[in-house]
Amino acid sequence: MSEYKALKKECYEANMMLPKLDLVIYTFGNVSCVDRRKGVFAIKPSGVPYEILKEDDIVILDFDNNVLEGKMRPSSDTKTHSFLYKNWIEIGGISHTHATYSVAWAQSQMDIPIMGTTHADHLTEDIPCAPPMKDELIQGDYEHNTGQQILDCFNDKKLSYQEVEMVLIGNHGPFTWGKNAQKAVYNSKVLEELAKMAYISLQINPKAPRLKDALIKKHYDRKHGKNSYYGQN
Amino acid sequence: MSEYKALKKECYEANMMLPKLDLVIYTFGNVSCVDRRKGVFAIKPSGVPYEILKEDDIVILDFDNNVLEGKMRPSSDTKTHSFLYKNWIEIGGISHTHATYSVAWAQSQMDIPIMGTTHADHLTEDIPCAPPMKDELIQGDYEHNTGQQILDCFNDKKLSYQEVEMVLIGNHGPFTWGKNAQKAVYNSKVLEELAKMAYISLQINPKAPRLKDALIKKHYDRKHGKNSYYGQN
Amino acid sequence: MSEYKALKKECYEANMMLPKLDLVIYTFGNVSCVDRRKGVFAIKPSGVPYEILKEDDIVILDFDNNVLEGKMRPSSDTKTHSFLYKNWIEIGGISHTHATYSVAWAQSQMDIPIMGTTHADHLTEDIPCAPPMKDELIQGDYEHNTGQQILDCFNDKKLSYQEVEMVLIGNHGPFTWGKNAQKAVYNSKVLEELAKMAYISLQINPKAPRLKDALIKKHYDRKHGKNSYYGQN
Amino acid sequence: MSEYKALKKECYEANMMLPKLDLVIYTFGNVSCVDRRKGVFAIKPSGVPYEILKEDDIVILDFDNNVLEGKMRPSSDTKTHSFLYKNWIEIGGISHTHATYSVAWAQSQMDIPIMGTTHADHLTEDIPCAPPMKDELIQGDYEHNTGQQILDCFNDKKLSYQEVEMVLIGNHGPFTWGKNAQKAVYNSKVLEELAKMAYISLQINPKAPRLKDALIKKHYDRKHGKNSYYGQN
Numbered sequence: 001m002s003e004y005k006a007l008k009k010e011c012y013e014a015n016m017m018l019p020k021l022d023l024v025i026y027t028f029g030n031v032s033c034v035d036r037r038k039g040v041f042a043i044k045p046s047g048v049p050y051e052i053l054k055e056d057d058i059v060i061l062d063f064d065n066n067v068l069e070g071k072m073r074p075s076s077d078t079k080t081h082s083f084l085y086k087n088w089i090e091i092g093g094i095s096h097t098h099a100t101y102s103v104a105w106a107q108s109q110m111d112i113p114i115m116g117t118t119h120a121d122h123l124t125e126d127i128p129c130a131p132p133m134k135d136e137l138i139q140g141d142y143e144h145n146t147g148q149q150i151l152d153c154f155n156d157k158k159l160s161y162q163e164v165e166m167v168l169i170g171n172h173g174p175f176t177w178g179k180n181a182q183k184a185v186y187n188s189k190v191l192e193e194l195a196k197m198a199y200i201s202l203q204i205n206p207k208a209p210r211l212k213d214a215l216i217k218k219h220y221d222r223k224h225g226k227n228s229y230y231g232q233n
Numbered sequence: 234m235s236e237y238k239a240l241k242k243e244c245y246e247a248n249m250m251l252p253k254l255d256l257v258i259y260t261f262g263n264v265s266c267v268d269r270r271k272g273v274f275a276i277k278p279s280g281v282p283y284e285i286l287k288e289d290d291i292v293i294l295d296f297d298n299n300v301l302e303g304k305m306r307p308s309s310d311t312k313t314h315s316f317l318y319k320n321w322i323e324i325g326g327i328s329h330t331h332a333t334y335s336v337a338w339a340q341s342q343m344d345i346p347i348m349g350t351t352h353a354d355h356l357t358e359d360i361p362c363a364p365p366m367k368d369e370l371i372q373g374d375y376e377h378n379t380g381q382q383i384l385d386c387f388n389d390k391k392l393s394y395q396e397v398e399m400v401l402i403g404n405h406g407p408f409t410w411g412k413n414a415q416k417a418v419y420n421s422k423v424l425e426e427l428a429k430m431a432y433i434s435l436q437i438n439p440k441a442p443r444l445k446d447a448l449i450k451k452h453y454d455r456k457h458g459k460n461s462y463y464g465q466n
Numbered sequence: 467m468s469e470y471k472a473l474k475k476e477c478y479e480a481n482m483m484l485p486k487l488d489l490v491i492y493t494f495g496n497v498s499c500v501d502r503r504k505g506v507f508a509i510k511p512s513g514v515p516y517e518i519l520k521e522d523d524i525v526i527l528d529f530d531n532n533v534l535e536g537k538m539r540p541s542s543d544t545k546t547h548s549f550l551y552k553n554w555i556e557i558g559g560i561s562h563t564h565a566t567y568s569v570a571w572a573q574s575q576m577d578i579p580i581m582g583t584t585h586a587d588h589l590t591e592d593i594p595c596a597p598p599m600k601d602e603l604i605q606g607d608y609e610h611n612t613g614q615q616i617l618d619c620f621n622d623k624k625l626s627y628q629e630v631e632m633v634l635i636g637n638h639g640p641f642t643w644g645k646n647a648q649k650a651v652y653n654s655k656v657l658e659e660l661a662k663m664a665y666i667s668l669q670i671n672p673k674a675p676r677l678k679d680a681l682i683k684k685h686y687d688r689k690h691g692k693n694s695y696y697g698q699n
Numbered sequence: 700m701s702e703y704k705a706l707k708k709e710c711y712e713a714n715m716m717l718p719k720l721d722l723v724i725y726t727f728g729n730v731s732c733v734d735r736r737k738g739v740f741a742i743k744p745s746g747v748p749y750e751i752l753k754e755d756d757i758v759i760l761d762f763d764n765n766v767l768e769g770k771m772r773p774s775s776d777t778k779t780h781s782f783l784y785k786n787w788i789e790i791g792g793i794s795h796t797h798a799t800y801s802v803a804w805a806q807s808q809m810d811i812p813i814m815g816t817t818h819a820d821h822l823t824e825d826i827p828c829a830p831p832m833k834d835e836l837i838q839g840d841y842e843h844n845t846g847q848q849i850l851d852c853f854n855d856k857k858l859s860y861q862e863v864e865m866v867l868i869g870n871h872g873p874f875t876w877g878k879n880a881q882k883a884v885y886n887s888k889v890l891e892e893l894a895k896m897a898y899i900s901l902q903i904n905p906k907a908p909r910l911k912d913a914l915i916k917k918h919y920d921r922k923h924g925k926n927s928y929y930g931q932n
Binding site (some may be wrong): 045076139142172199202 | 817888895899900902907911913917928931
């Protein structure tokens with residue numbers, strides 16, 4: 001029996017949530033999760049429809065993108081995942097989708113402004129949209145450079161990946177992450193909902209303001225602060 | 234057996250309607266209901282996903298927010314519910330969601346105008362959007378003050394909570410209520426539909442007028458007036 | 467056994483299509499059908515949710531709105547139905563919904579322009595939006611006058627009820643009809659789809675033109691003309 | 700047993716995907732597929748609802764539109780299909796729908812601009828919208844001329860049908876194709892998603908730019924280029 005059985009199971013189940021949550025059609029998306037102790041991660045194979053995906057199809061790689069187990073080719077976005085796992089040592093799972101409203105904001109090349117408490121329950125910042133990559137980087141090691149593009153965006157905007165667990169790649173779409181694969185997928189769904197809410201809000205009132213600082217702080221802290229009182233602990 | 238069994242059942246079943254009616258994802262919402270004779274109310278526990286929520290997880294509190302029964306922490310919005318039960322003595326249930334179109338209007342900080350008979354079948358006024366709270370109130374007893382904010386909004390606009398069973402909290406989202414938990418949830422669903430209809434109407438025709446007074450009165454009265462002829466009695 | 471059993475069954479089954487086709491929530495809608503030989507029609511009882519509606523709850527009335535069979539109060543819109551059956555002697559079924567996009571156009575008080583062949587496959591005219599009623603008519607026999615309002619709108623615009631089987635009541639919502647109840651419901655669904663398509667088309671291109679006459683004629687005739695070649699005959 | 704059994708099965712199953720993928724209501728659409736060796740194609744019968752469609756109802760025709768097998772009248776769009784099969788000898792299946800967002804762009808008479816990598820994963824060009832036909836062509840052999848209209852559009856814009864597997868007919872709706880019926884339906888679904896994404900993107904930011912050339916090339920090539928690395932081969 002594979003020594004990666006539990007990791008493959010986590011990865012498989014998180015991937016299967018994407019179509020169930022209406023975040024992908026056909027093969028549009030991929031989720032991975034990491035085993036930090038072993039220095040490996042599990043990811044969806046490339047181009048396999050969710051209806052026929054099996055737990056055993058999940059591919060295991062090390063952080064240098066060497067396949068350790070699995071008969072299939074890993075997701076074409078694999079190098080973006082490994083780049084993030086290498087650089088952001090506290091994340092346990094990554095999810096990438098082409099969900100409609102998230103992609104629409106990415107295609108509009110605009111950050112999603114923080115407009116309400118639904119947003120502040122999850123993060124205190126606008127959801128960043130990384131600008132499109134320079135041509136020479138696109139023509140180079142594209143998926144590796146996509147990881148670099150995310151990192152640069154977070155550095156430029158002085159964001160913390162522990163607090164902001166989501167990003168839009170300009171003209172492409174969303175990447176989200178979290179302590180495990182399930183949380184990464186949760187963030188994909190929340191992002192899609194925030195993207196839809198912000199879109200409609202600005203259609204109703206193009207001058208609608210950002211959420212005021214006191215409310216941002218209050219809602220984030222009651223869920224994530226040291227005196228948080230949301231949820232069961 | 235718990236003396237609150239019936240109350241917990243009503244509360245549980247009303248909470249479970251929220252995801253079924255597409256009003257919430259994950260843990261975004263909570264419903265409560267009251268037993269006026271006993272001076273207690275039942276509410277969803279905080280942060281528990283609907284898929285695993287059980288009837289026995291429902292928490293029973295008095296109006297001063299003391300837990301009388303239940304092992305879990307009650308909803309983080311509990312003090313808003315108790316505040317409303319204390320001040321509005323005829324309501325039997327309260328529902329809070331983050332439904333998409335309702336939140337979008339709340340984020341736009343605009344009342345939802347009464348534009349048609351679907352609206353007038355339920356209330357004769359624009360659906361009020363309470364302005365965001367002052368910073369010192371946010372930093373204070375926030376959820377209690379949210380209840381106060383709703384009350385102030387109704388006083389300022391001279392609205393009756395028996396006739397207008399719904400409100401938007403600016404930048405946050407909707408609260409609705411009614412004679413029991415089921416009616417409160419019904420109002421959440423109706424509000425979401427009215428919010429979507431008004432949004433699309435104004436996209437089609439930004440100058441579309443409010444409903445004329447005679448139609449407002451006619452539709453409200455045929456359902457709620459003393460000579461009402463809608464429904465079975 | 468009731469002599470109206472077949473009529474009640476047709477009425478019941480058509481009503482149950484409304485929630486299945488996502489045209490109504492709760493009790494927002496009603497369908498009727500007629501037996502011309504007997505001079506009676508069957509209609510949904512007022513305010514009964516679809517989940518608990520039974521075939522036996524359907525009410526039978528004559529065209530003067532006298533209940534001939536049924537223990538429940540008929541739909542509050544009954545007099546609009548009877549008015550149309552009396553005046554338009556070739557229709558066999560009527561459907562009334564509060565479907566979202568249809569209502570939005572009604573609230574915008576605008577005709578739905580014919581913009582494509584999906585529309586022309588069903589009718590050659592813009593979908594008429596009847597202007598709101600005069601106050602004295604609203605305060606009078608409202609539901610009867612709603613029927614009159616539809617008739618006046620068709621007379622003013624020189625429309626044929628056999629060719630245009632749908633109308634929007636300004637600020638209220640859609641009524642549709644057809645040779646039987648099933649066709650009336652079909653028209654409610656088609657109208658909702660045309661309403662959504664026209665809305666999005668005009669959002670994309672506010673100057674998008676009406677469909678040209680030759681295409682209107684071609685698509686209508688291939689389905690409804692004397693040399694029609696659409697469908698099996 | 701019919702010598703066309705396999706072809707009819709492929710055609711039937713692809714047609715049944717249309718309602719399942721929310722691309723059609725009622726009878727709004729048709730899919731065909733071809734047997735190049737035998738010089739025949741299979742197509743949905745005209746006006747038959749998907750709920751009652753049976754594999755045996757599928758009609759077999761030659762490229763001159765003579766029915767070779769089947770008791771029902773073939774789709775009213777049959778001549779458009781046969782025209783495309785005759786002229787574009789590498790396609791194996793064609794799908795036609797009235798999907799909402801695709802039709803909305805067709806009604807707006809605008810090409811769908813390439814705005815992101817979801818689009819570039821499938822084609823490198825804007826999705827063409829063929830202008831409405833001249834009146835004399837509409838009044839002539841309309842469905843045959845619709846095929847000609849598609850061909851002319853591809854010639855005018857110097858597009859390759861092997862690379863661009865989709866088109867909008869102005870004021871009408873989408874046609875898509877591919878190596879077989881299943882791929883044609885896949886392209887109908889992808890087109891609908893691209894149409895929705897582009898619509899929302901331009902609502903958010905009317906000045907959002909087209910995707911830059913380097914990204915168009917990169918995404919198309921990683922899936923379709925000679926060194927493609929997407930999917931399993």
